[in-house]
Amino acid sequence: MKAVWMGMVAASALLIVGTAQANADLAKSSGCMNCHTVDKKLVGPAFKDIAAKYKDDADAPTKLAEKVKKGSQGVWGPVPMPPNANVSDDNAKALTTWILTLK
Template sequence: MADAEALAKAKGCFACHDVNAKKVGPAFKDVANKYAGKPDAVANLSERIKKGGVGEWGNVPMPPQNVTDEEAKKLAEWVLSLK
């Protein structure tokens, strides 16, 4: 999954997120915990990455990200793998 972390760095995810600590957005591990065990987690998180959103983690919006469907899925799977 090191390639997915490299993708996250290349796409600028770490500007607003950290693996362990809240920054502008939630920590990736917090996202993983929130979605843990949900059968549609990858699809939901992939869509949120692609389309952005606001309200689930507070009032700061996450803008839509410039990623392909495949990249969004890879990023979602990586985030969900974090414990």
């Protein structure tokens, strides 16, 4: 029984790691990593800084997905984030949901 339980835990961990990697790959293929990194400011803020800023905002995934699609200006300084209309609504939501999990 213990072996079955350990196998389930290991499978769950692999699923979580696989999902996180898929979202990191989505961020790269969507062009996000041209201006952002996970843990340090590049052109735009670090994803971890975004997660920290919006950690208590229940509407953050939706708000941030809209910013991904339409662009944003003035939130993190003078450099605007251009619109990313080529990112689907589902992918924008997946990206922002993933970003908000980073700590």
